[in-house]
Structures are given as structure tokens and as C-alpha cells.
Amino acid sequence: MLLRTTALALLFANGAYFAWSQGLLAPVGLAPESAREPQRLEQQIRPEALRVAPAAPAASGPEPAAPAPPAAPTIPAAQAEAPAPTVACLQAGPFDNAQAQALRQALGAGGVPASAWSLEPMAPPDRWIVYMGRYNDTEALEKKRAELRALRVDTAPITQPALAPGLSLGVFSTQEAANEHLAQLARRGVRTARVVAEHREPTAARLRLPAADAALREQVQGLLAGRPLAPC
Known part of the structure; x- marks a missing residue:
């Protein structure tokens, strides 16, 4: 019995709440507060202070890019890098x-x-001479020439001032050839000859x-x- 009474009470409460929330009881002064006019106007505080701000101007497109600086004049390559004169x-x-x-x-x-x-x-390139000298005078020169002639050694006068008076026993283009000739003369009995360089003018x-x-x-x-x- 108690359970039935409780169920009926809950059912009646739900029906009353539904009727109240839907405004069905408004004629008897039972209804929730409405947000519609004129109740909303009664809730405003100093409505005369409200001002409508002007609309913001529409956003314009992207700002135009700054103009590029004028390009430097093109210089032909032939003028920019003129080759230096060949020396x-x-x-x-x-x-x-x-x-x-x-x-x-x-x-x-x-x-x-x-x-x-x-x-x-x-x-001219230097020459190498198998040389004998210098002699003090012409007499000493001729005496040595005679000795060499007896040994069957050919001689020639020296024309280079630094070596005259003297005798040439052979002229060669290399020092090695002159040394070889000197060795041959030594085997024939020539003792005081030597190899010298002839510097020509x-x-x-x-x-x-x-x-x-x-x-x-x-x-x-x-x-x-x-x-x-x-x-x-």
C-alpha cells in the first residue's frame, strides 16, 4: 500500500512539473520566468547608455610590395673583364x-x-786544350817545341793572351776527351803538359x-x- 502511494505521488509530481515547465499553469499564475519581451526589457540596466559602434572597415587585401630598386645597368663581359695586354x-x-x-x-x-x-x-762554347807553357821567352818556347817534335808530338801556337807564350798539343770540345789525349801523351814521354779551358771571345x-x-x-x-x- 505504501509503495503504491509513493508511485502515485511521484507520478503526480512529474505531471505537475511538466505542466509548470510548459507554461500550462500560467493562467493560475504558476509558470517559469520567460526570457521573451517584456520581461527582458524590465531586466535591462540603463539601456539609454547603450551605443552602437560603427562597423569596422572591411579588411583590405595584402599591402602592395615595395617597388624593387632599379637593376644595375648590364655591362658587357668584354668591357667588364678586358684582357690585359700579353707581354x-x-x-x-x-x-x-x-x-x-x-x-x-x-x-x-x-x-x-x-x-x-x-x-x-x-x-762560343769553351774548348779544352792540352797545354804546355807559359814560357819566359821565345827561345824557351822553341826549345820545348823541338823536344816534342822529337817525340813525334804535333804542336800549335797559343793565341789566347792569358796562355801565351805556350804550346797547344790538341784542342777538344770536352774535358774528358782532352784528359784521354793527355794520358796518351804521357805514355809517349810528355811529362809537363796539362789540360786547361780556353775561354773564347x-x-x-x-x-x-x-x-x-x-x-x-x-x-x-x-x-x-x-x-x-x-x-x-
Whole structure:
């Protein structure tokens, strides 16, 4: 009995709550507060202080990019990196004494600066002599010549001032050949001969242009009568 009474009470309470929440009891003054007008207006506090703010301007598109600085003028590669004039050491020759003198005059007459060229003496390569001397006088020289003639050794006079008066028992292009000849003479009884170098005087010259550019090369080439200029 108690359970039935409790169930009926809960059912009646739920029905009353539903009727109240849905406003079915409003005619008898039982209903929840409504958020609709005019009740909302009665709840406002100082509505006269409300101001409508102006609408914000519409966002514009992205700001235009700053103008790029003007491009530097393009310089042609030929002007930007002009090649330096080619300068090289050149030479020509040999020229004998007469030819060297004629070339010296031609270079001067042709207006080639004296500082741009030089004629360098060219001495023949040294020779090696099987030598006897120096003797004090001609008499001593002739006495030694006679002794060598008896040994059947050929001799020739020395023309180099530093070795005259003296005798040459042979001239060779290498020191080894001269030493070999000296050993042969020693086996034949020649005792006081020795091998010396003969330094010969220059008999020719070489033209040298230490720093010739294309203009100088062309100018000088025309004065060489067909002789070529070659690198130093």
C-alpha cells in the first residue's frame, strides 16, 4: 500500500512539473520566468547608455610590395673583364758582328725605344786544350817545341793572351776527351803538359726583348729580315 502511494505521488509530481515547465499553469499564475519581451526589457540596466559602434572597415587585401630598386645597368663581359695586354720575353739570333751592328742601327732608325731591347754577346762554347807553357821567352818556347817534335808530338801556337807564350798539343770540345789525349801523351814521354779551358771571345750577339707586347713584336719583326722571334 505504501509503495503504491509513493508511485502515485511521484507520478503526480512529474505531471505537475511538466505542466509548470510548459507554461500550462500560467493562467493560475504558476509558470517559469520567460526570457521573451517584456520581461527582458524590465531586466535591462540603463539601456539609454547603450551605443552602437560603427562597423569596422572591411579588411583590405595584402599591402602592395615595395617597388624593387632599379637593376644595375648590364655591362658587357668584354668591357667588364678586358684582357690585359700579353707581354712576353722574346729573342732572335744569333747575329754575327756585322749583322748585329746593322740591326742596332735599324732598331734606332725604326724608333724602337732603346730600353725595350738589348744585344747580348754570345761567346762560343769553351774548348779544352792540352797545354804546355807559359814560357819566359821565345827561345824557351822553341826549345820545348823541338823536344816534342822529337817525340813525334804535333804542336800549335797559343793565341789566347792569358796562355801565351805556350804550346797547344790538341784542342777538344770536352774535358774528358782532352784528359784521354793527355794520358796518351804521357805514355809517349810528355811529362809537363796539362789540360786547361780556353775561354773564347764573343763572335756573335742575340737580340733580346725582355717585355714585348704585340705592337713591339710586330715593329721589331719587320726589321729582322725574316729572322723569327722566339720565346726566351
